[in-house]
Amino acid sequence: MSKIFDANEQPLVDVRHLKQYFNINVGPLRSKPLKAVDDVSFTIRKGETLGLVGESGCGKTTVGRSILHLYQPTDGEVEFAGKLIRSKADIHELRKKATMVFQDPYSSLNPRMTVSDIIGEPLDIHKMYRNKAEREERILELMERVGLNSEHASRYAHEFSGGQRQRIGIARALALRPDFIVCDEPVSALDVSIQAQVINMFVELQEQMGLTYLFIAHDILVVRHISDRIAVMYLGKMVELADAAVIYDQPLHPYTRSLMSAVPQPDPKIARANRRIVLSGDIPSPLNAPSGCPFRTRCPHAAPCCAESMPEFKEVASGHFVACHRVNEL
């Protein structure tokens, strides 16, 4: 499948210094910014799958939502297909071309709507059809495309299994013929055997329709399978970004290294031989993020300089970005 990208081609999604803060009440009349995403920059090329991994609370979902402007970003710029997203009209246009598949196929589908209305809703909002018949036809076509029986269009979501519900969610995301889909943990809620069906469908849809994905997941083996490049986040910062194979086999950032070594390998011999780098302690609260590098409190290589300033997210090899003060010494 290995895709070839033109380095000079303009990226489809260009995120520059994105910041997303939420004000959290910490006491009576006192609030504090929670820096869910703090100065994150990356690009996604057309037809590419960028995997985004990290542990809960690291801001990966927020990145996906901020790109789609489901939140108004605190600061930074998002450029989509060469166009900077600024006004409400821009956002409206963006949402025709960029859609989302959610994690939980149980809570992301309205239980009071039929499948046909769920899939048809984006078409209604953006008035993408001339008449009822055209709308109907498009819905049935979408259902067949994601492997659902089109005779079930008048059923409700609760009549479907988890895997089928996720297909409904994918059909809804495809309804507007988007270029870009943010997939937020789309297979985490599914059983292993169903997960493989849905992953294959994402790959096939990409091949057929030239889709671009931001694939957010915590399961590193799934992300490794589907992604061209992988970005790793920790406490609101992006710490490493490189080709999927490089991130998986030759990670440079100490956090990525421990994350990759912690992946439970489904192979007893590898698992027994594997030298895991087990991190001590827990992820700090994003409300009390450490000074300097956010990872320094758990980092086995932390030095005094790590407490002083946030390391720059810089390119250390072609296409390989790392934010670590000591990257050259490790």
Place this chain on the structure above:
Amino acid sequence: MSTEPLLKVRDLHTSFFTPAGEVKAVNGVSFNLDRGKVLGIVGESGSGKSVTAYSIMQILASTGKIVSGSIKLDGQELVNAGESVMKTVRGNKISIIFQDPMTSLNPTYTIGHQLIEAIMLHTDRNKKEAWDRAVEMLQLVNVNEPQKRMKQYPYEFSGGMRQRVMIAMALACEPDILIADEPTTALDVTIQAQILELMRSLQEQLGMAIIMITHDLGVVAQMCDEVIVMYAGSICEQGTADEIFYNPKHEYTKGLMRSIPTADTAGSKLHPITGTPIDLLNMPSGCPFAPRCDNAMKICIKERCERMRLNEYHFSACWMNVKDGMGQASDAEQTEKGGGTK
């Protein structure tokens, strides 16, 4: 060491009696667990892996009932033994930890209170001794500043820390068996690695047997000596971890192994198992996996395959093995010897 297994489960049937009908959640499960071994039970949601564990502990929901079968702990029959016997078993001899450490602790009591309560219930220590024991247990599971942590409430603990507290509580009375029901599913990867490492080292230190229930084959590969693969309430395949991973002999296990993404599958298609899991209310008479099996034969749909011994370490219930001439022992012999691998 006696040759008698620590835990011997034979032909266990557990059903839930719902308004829609009888749900046969566990349908004829047999296995042995030897002292100091780690047994993994893998399967998808609804395969009956948790219900098997809850049946051993007899903590089923009110609609659930052990219909037939035998569960022997050190030779003592637990099925129909009565609540007074079970009270001496739970916590003392078999402990369980659950998936969600967030909801397993009572938010209105301190960690210390809950640990002491568990210790005083099962031993005749007084409060002071129980406190010391609780601190000792927290140290054992690597909780820093245990004296201070004892006075804190669950909300002051992170997910990984709460699971450590649950492990401390489960091990406080030195049980022979620890049942871990998806102990790391709710945790992040790096925290999962910490907890698995901790369980491994505690197991070596204290020598208890562990039943590890999980859907994650990676966790099984890392932790388990023996593996049971369940589908729709019955065991498809059982054997040592190496046999199951490198020499799977049931079509479902093979499908499961093929469908997981690994570093080598990048850029290629996965091989998913087609179809959806079976409806436990409408179980077919044949092999429960037959409707999804690519190699299903006529006999698979008609008749359920009994468990067959393939070698000393490996059992499978798949007609494909008969076709290949591999099932050697008769059913009677296997039931006698059980599923234990030494």
